[in-house]
Amino acid sequence: MDRLHENRIYTGTVESYSSEGLGIVRLDGAVVFVPQAVRGETIDLKITKVMKTAAAGEIVKIHKPSPDRAQPECPDYGRCGGCDFQHLTYPEELWAKRQRVQDALTRLGGADIRVEEILGAKNPLHYRNKSQYPVGADGAIGFYRARSHQVVPVKRCLIQPEAADKTAAAVGEWMRRYKVPAYDEATGKGLVRHVYVRVNRKGESLCCVVINGRQAPREPELAAYVCAAVPHTAGVLVNSNTKRGNVILGEKYRTLWGRDYLMDTLCGLEFKLSVPSFYQVNRDQAEALYGKALDYAGLTGRETVLDLYCGIGTITLCLAKRAGRVIGAEIVPAAIRDAKENAARNHIENAEFFCGDAAETAARLEAEGLRPDVITVDPPRKGLAPEVIGSIAAMGPERVVYVSCDPATLGRDVKRFGELGYRAVRACAVDMFPATRHVESVVLLERYNMDGRRIDHGERTDSDDHP
Template sequence: MDRMMEHTIQTLTVDAYSSDGAGVARLDGAAVFVAGGLRGETCRVYLDKVGRTAVWGHVVEVLTPSPNRLTPDCPYDAQCGGCRFRHMTYAEELSAKRQRVEDALRRIGGLDLSVEEILGAAHPERYRNKAQFPVCPGPRIGFYQAGTHTVTDVADCLLQSEAAARLRTAAKEWMTAFRIPAYQEKSGKGLVRHVYVRTNRRGQSLFCLLVNGTSVPHEEELVQALRRAEPGLIGVVLGVNEKRSNVILGDSYRTLWGNDFLDDTLCGLTFRLSVPSFYQVNPEQTEILYGKAAEFAALTGTETVLDLYCGIGTIGLTMAGKARSIIGAEVVPEAIRDAQANAQRNGITNARFLCGDAGEAARRLAQEGLRPDVVCVDPPRKGLREDVVETVASMAPQRIVYVSCDPATLARDLARFAQCGYSTQKAVAVDMFPRTAHVETVVLLSKGEIDSKKVRVEFSLEDMDMSGFQNDATYGQIKERVLQQTGLKVSSLYIAQVKQKYGIIERENYNKPKSENAKQPKCPPEKEAAITEALKFFGMI
């Protein structure tokens, strides 16, 4: 691709979508990722960045608009970047997401399998039951602009509850009135880092202020301001986070008023949620997702179900009534404690939970002679490690139900299961996060011999979510990501310094100075922030 074309305007026709919702066009045989482009449109496109294998640009004029084009209904759409599909109809969004899953299964997994359907949301707005607003000097309380740590001040978000908006505004007014300083990432100074709001289906709210300290001035005034703003508020919590990192939640919590937890119902069960508890953010779609997982599990009451990456036990506990026994495994001790408490709270006696890495837990159970009839896995975006796939297959379950939040790593893992003798029977997509680029998929696998030579793997940049191959992110890929998102050029030395800071092991002597006394330039803060974002994008931290 001719780099001389960078910063020029080209007339292009969009014919597909990328994994993050951008339109995809072709120019001299190269894929062009067009921000704001819709399938079927001819647009004038400004080329922001010309890479070795792909081009990134944005629409400056639509020449032939799609009938699916909408004017974004959010005033922050262009600044925030959290919603990737507000410029198109919801039907077109669902079609794009379904196609994304099918393309990943075919191109990455080598599977000739159609996605049976995509289950859309009856309510694609105001569905989130958890809001996390970063805070910066101003104060500005809102969301990071895409690919940056610049906070856009957002008075309301159409994906969040109205209660979250009211509490966010009350917190901002309190900070302004009493001159409470916001946290500054670069210096590590300041106090308020994040505003956190969790809501339930009964209209109750739990508020948490995450701070760089153990207390805040005018705590009583904060509580009163929040209570006046939101009648459904049942608790105010202070979270302590004094780490120089991008982690949101704290290490300890102190209740300023009311409860430090919230109860919510899901699939007929009651779950108690503290501030750090993991819980799906869209309860209506979660019930649809779990219902499809239970359908694929085809339980009759005689089965033993192994639930890996069980979190606080939601999937396993919702299946417990139709199974002989449930065994959940999760690496986070607090989540296991929550799972055990949730089982007791709901009177479920046929479930037990183990604390440990998924692969380790599966191996331990296999050594105990456990032969589950059904294994359910719901891993993070990075998917399953290869040894976990092999261990699960060695337990020879009749069925495997794979719940995935990333089509690329799902497809990779299905190809690995195929090598172990498991064939993919069905796939259904579920739109858990309307208007964003994310999509969930539920897949049923069953034991059956398959000719591994017929598994074809083909890679295509526009159909892949590169975060699925996080461990293979090269220095070149990291540099391109940083340049694309921030316009900054970073050296391999700077990348190595940031990786070392986060404990990512480097090859011995990599990027070390030739002389013992040689001085190395230190990575500037703005470049460190950009590299950190890229490492997060590729799932390396």
């Protein structure tokens, strides 16, 4: 990187976007990452940091703004690290996200497919049904500055519901009124760490205050402040987390007022949501995502389906309406309890659930002779472990439907599936998180023979005899 020098001004054209939402400029073959740059713009940029294989820069001058450049509506944009794409028009944001999925599947996954038109959001504002507000050592409540743990106070966030912002503000007022100390992660001292809010389709909210201790002072007053600010509050809880680190929630909860759960509807089904329940944060886009996953599954009503990483059973129960039998597996015991309760609540009798690690559960079910027609997976950001992919392939499903929240690990796993006889044949990106760089996607993989012929379920290959 001897070609670039810090603090020197260069001129270049923005070619595309990185996985972090930064503009990509190439200068004499060197890649420079530039915040808030827009594809197609010619800019003067100052190099702020030179690294081994790339450099960071900042815009000094835009020669001609792109028609895809937008004026950010949020006054905290650029300080708060929550949103990456408010400087883009929504069509350009969708282009960037679809292209990110396409690049991952092509370059990392080796897949020869074209990602379908991205499913954009009809309502790209105030869409989150779960909000997590960190509390700074100085008592500021808001969101972290990009790539730091410095809390930027935010009064009104454009992607959070109003009820969540009002709840967070009420907790802040309670802290100031009764001099309740904020937690300082540098020292491990202090009390209030996070404000966690869920909001359902009806507008009811659930507030959980995470504290560094077993009890907070003036707890009845805390509940009163929250309920006065947000009359549709269904419950106020305290969560105890005394461990240092980045994990938000501890294991112990106490209900100060009301109930400890919300009811919500998704895809025509009713779900019970406790504070730690995994649930897609954008309800409308989750329905679009699950609809695409069901389309890819190609169910006729007779199939056996295995759903790994099932959470509280959202995808599992959607599948159950179209399959003969569905089996859900999840490592979190509370989620499995909720999943079973959700199945009963929705009068679904062809769903069963197992609690356990995905790799161990998949290996055990394969050893027991389970041969599902379809397997669906919705893993965390780190993707699938190689042994999970191996067990899935050993069960020989006709189709694998992979729901992903990280294009890079998706691409890696698609390549691994390819080595075991599964080819990506369809893919779609879903804008679950408007204004941010994050993107959800779903991929259909089908089983193919060595000669490139698709294998229908029930057919055997030579490799089936040699695990």
